[in-house]
Amino acid sequence: MTTTLAFPVLLRLIEERSSAFRAVVASAPSLDVQVPTCPEWTLFDLAEHIGDGRRAWAATVAAGPAPAKSAAEGAPAAPREREALTAWLAESTRQLLDALREAGPDRGCWTWWGASQSPRTCGAVARHQLQQLAVHTYDAQITVGAPEPLPADVALDGVEEFLYTCVATPSAWPHKPTAFDFHAAEGQSWRLTVDGDGARSTRIPAPGATSAAADEGPDAVGVSVRGTASELVLFVYDRITADSLRIEGDAGLFDLLRAWEPEE
Secondary structure, eight states, X not given: OOOSSOHHHHHHHHHHHHHHHHHHHHHOSOSSSEETTEEEEEHHHHHHHHHHHHHHHHHHHHHTTSOOOOOOTTOOOOOSSHHHHHHHXXXXXXXXXXXXXXXXXXXXXXXXXXXXXXXXXXXXHHHHHHHHHHHHHHHHHHHTTOOOOOOHHXXXXXXXXXXXXXXXXXXXXXXXXEEXXXXXXXXXXXXXXXXXXXXXXXXXXXXXXXXXXXXXXXXXXEEEEEEOHHHHHHHHTTSSOGGGSEEEEOTHHHHHHHHOOOOO
């Protein structure tokens, strides 16, 4: 598997999404407001999660293939004062980007995902970090009443990254074999197949494209979902409901997929 976005582009977009997140923190009327999409957190809690998480991943990248190293011991806590907090967030991003640049995309790295379709490399870590920051930036924006769609290039990579990293598994699907099709309005599509061999995703031609691959096993596709790439990413991360998209087929299959807890 190769990333859709080149490694330098991933790093640039991580900085851009981090800057967008900090802009919300800097302008929010209060840091104590609840985050609607993460109701157990205030905006300050979300900022603390972003900063601590990026520092932890910076330490993990620096450690290479070894088990993850804790970055919490001795690290400065997230400051409550707003200007200091945005500076702390910027430093967290800098640490992550410095570690990724030093390591490069192909170096091995400990990851929480094992037998997925994403490799255990620093490039794959960068790819996932971009999506984490993009979705949490949306969380921050909706908290202050100014949600924005994910940038198209980020979102298009995000659909595939989610399927490859968060869904793919060799564990057997415990229900009738089926497939999920995801169609982005920007012209890219993916098929997630689940059966006794687990879950695997592949790119397929967009609707209307002439290709035998697009017509293979149409009866096996249990449900298809269409929307912008941003809407698809926000849907799979449970940030928006199915009402925001066009769904054809058995929408209940998404409930089965979300409830599934593979052994690997």
